[in-house]
Every structure is written in C-alpha cells, then in structure tokens.
Amino acid sequence: MKVIPEINRKLAEARKRLGVDHHVMATLLGLGPEGAEKVKLWEHGKGGKITPTKQKAIEGLPIKIPYKDTCKKPAFRFIDLFAGIGGIRLPFQEAGGRCVFTAEIDKHSKITYAANFGEVPEKDGDITKFASSEIPRHDVLLAGFPCQAFSQAGKKQGFFDTRGTMFFEIQRILAMHHPKAFLLENVKQLKGHDKQRTLKTIMAILRGEASVEIPEDVHLSKEARASLGTKLNYDVDFEVLRARDFGVPQIRERIYIVGIRRDKDAPSNHVRIKEMFHRVNENYRSKVPLKDILIDDPERTLDFTISDKLWTGHKERKKRNRANGKGFGYSLFDHRSEYCSTMSARYYKDGSEILIDQSDLGRNPRKLLPEEARALQGFPEEFVIDQVGKPQLYKQFGNSVAVPVIRAIASEMLKEANIRTRKT
Structure with a gap:
C-alpha cells in the first residue's frame, strides 16, 4: 500500500x-x-x-470559508458580474440572497473570492464566453462593470474601449432574463464622460427609450451585438454617493445606477428610483473618523514605513507640481483626520494618496496596513485577506466598492422591487 x-x-x-x-x-x-x-x-x-x-x-490555507452560502432556502437569487473580491455580493447575501452566477477574470481576485465565498467562476470568469441562456434565472443583477474606460486614470474612450463595451454584456443579460432589479456601479467620471453623452446613452438604453449602434470594428460578443436593439423595461436613475457619508473614512465618490422592472404596460416612473436614493441618503448616513480604523502599534507598522528615497521623491514631486499649478502629489493624514483620500488600484505602487503621518515616532510616513485597507472599504474583520500578496491585496481593495454604501442601497432597492429578504 x-x-x-x-x-x-x-x-x-x-x-x-x-x-x-x-x-x-x-x-x-x-x-x-x-x-x-x-x-x-x-x-x-x-x-x-x-x-x-x-x-x-x-x-497557509484559511481555517474556514467565512461567507460560504449555507442557506437552504434563499429569499431571492442574484448574479455577481465583474465581481472583484465580492464587495457588492456581501450585502445581498446578508439579506438572504443566493449568488447563482459569478463572473470575474482577474486571477488574483478569484483567489480572494474563493477564500471568502468558496466559489470560483466558470470559463475563467469571462462573461463574453457565456450565452445568456447559460446564466441561471435570477431576481437581481449586480455589476461593478469595468471603469477604466471612463476614469481619470484611463484613456477615457468610453464605449469604444473594449472594457467600456462590457456594459452591453450587461444589457444582453437584462434583455434575456428581465430580472426584477439591477445595481450597476462605476466611477464618478462616468457622469461627465463625453460631455455627459455616455451616461445619457446608458440611461436611455436601460429605460428602454433608445438603442445604440456600435461600429463593426468595435469588439462585442455576437449575442451582445444582436441584442442592441432590444428595448428594456425598467425604471432607472442614478446617484453619486460618497463613502465617507456611510460609515467609512474615505471620500470615494462613485456613481450607482439602480433599475426596477416595471409591471407589464405600466407607465414609466423613474422618480421612484430618485426617491429611493433620497431614502438611502436620509436613513443610512453615519460618520466614522479615520482614527477608528488605524492600528496603533509601532512594531506592527514599522514594515509599512516608506523609505527615505521614496519620501524624498514624494516631496520633490509635490513641490514641482505646485510650481506648475498642479495639485498632484502625496496626501498625509493622521489620527486627527476626519477622513482620507480615495484609495485607488495603484496604491500598492507608492501609497501616495494615503500616507499616515508618523512624525511622533520620528519616522517617515507609512502606508496603510492590509487590515486598515480592509476596514477603509468597510469589509468585516472576518474577510480573508492573506491568500494573495500585499501588492495584489492593495490593488483589490483599491478597485473594490465601499461595502456600507452597497448595504444601504441594497436595503432600499430590495424593498422598492418587492423582493423578499431574510428579514421579511
């Protein structure tokens, strides 16, 4: 033997x-x-x-999968597109929903997702490889669709960037499955992209008021191109929300688009979505100071202190930018700060947008600890963060959503769509 x-x-x-x-x-x-x-x-x-x-x-495998779905009778079903590490999924699962389909192509994000939910997407997580008929029936569609095509950090090509065309993969799934509700998340810059024409087009498509033609030389899956003329039937509106207003100490402004399916032959009523966002703003606001998420442990933070060379480079670059009339440079915060800047996907490179002052210890500033980055996005302490390296982890949190904002939207959105939750 x-x-x-x-x-x-x-x-x-x-x-x-x-x-x-x-x-x-x-x-x-x-x-x-x-x-x-x-x-x-x-x-x-x-x-x-x-x-x-x-x-x-x-x-080094985790002791347990903290958010493995063990609910025998889910209250509703949802799909998680462009899922990242699951920040949008968490509140909807908390509400009693079952995730029946996931799409995410980044291999490192899939490791963190697997460590927390015990699931991985099929076909490498590439949504373009799935026919809409292969996607299970669902009540809610969630998608933090790629933002680089619209962001300040990207080339801002919008729909004509391959990443921008991912919106039409969402459209074809909505056209096929007609879920009761959807939530889309993107960068604030989407609102002003191409003199606001991009967002106006997106809203018109989601509301069923217009269709769009995409040039043949722009890559789209066959099914997405075929569904461009399909009229949707949703009441839709959007809101730009700041994470700092919902219990996490960073600015992080993002645009959230919510759609609720209209009853057959019912007239459009987009105002009800605007009213829903008003309730989100009125009933879920809270403030958490930066000091509440910072770890006060000189020994623990020593390894995250930036080098003399990097600190000198930050100061010199900021000095040059100011002389040229630009505001770019490092941002320094301490325990007295109410909140910090928005954490970005490039944070792992030099930490410039959020540096924590350590002058009281006679040290250069430091980067956030992984646990602090997790808290800054409102993820719970149980969320597993040690299955990938620190650079990838910072990138994942920089790309993620602020969970408390999603939780607030989910609560009102599910009620507005008359979707049964664990509480109801």
Missing part, C-alpha cells in the same frame, strides 16, 4: 475542512480552476512532488 506524504494528506484534510471542490482548491493554490485534476492526484499521493511554494500555500 502506497504511503501518502504528509503534505498531501494535509491538502485533502484542508479541502474537507473548507468544504470546497477541487476547482476551488486549485484556485486557492494559484493553480487556477484548470488545476483541479492536479489537486485530485495530489490528494491520492500521485501527480508528482508538491513544490515548496505549493507546500507553503497549503500550510
């Missing part, structure tokens, strides 16, 4: 403990879903020797 090495046994025990399948375990180990067969072989002492790197990954 073949003796199975201890590390192989640990792998099998960890998968059983976490209650995940071979595809999820392969993702957690950085093998990707295609590595499922390798995991199966390893569990039986086959497939070759496990490398030291993978041994370390096995040893």
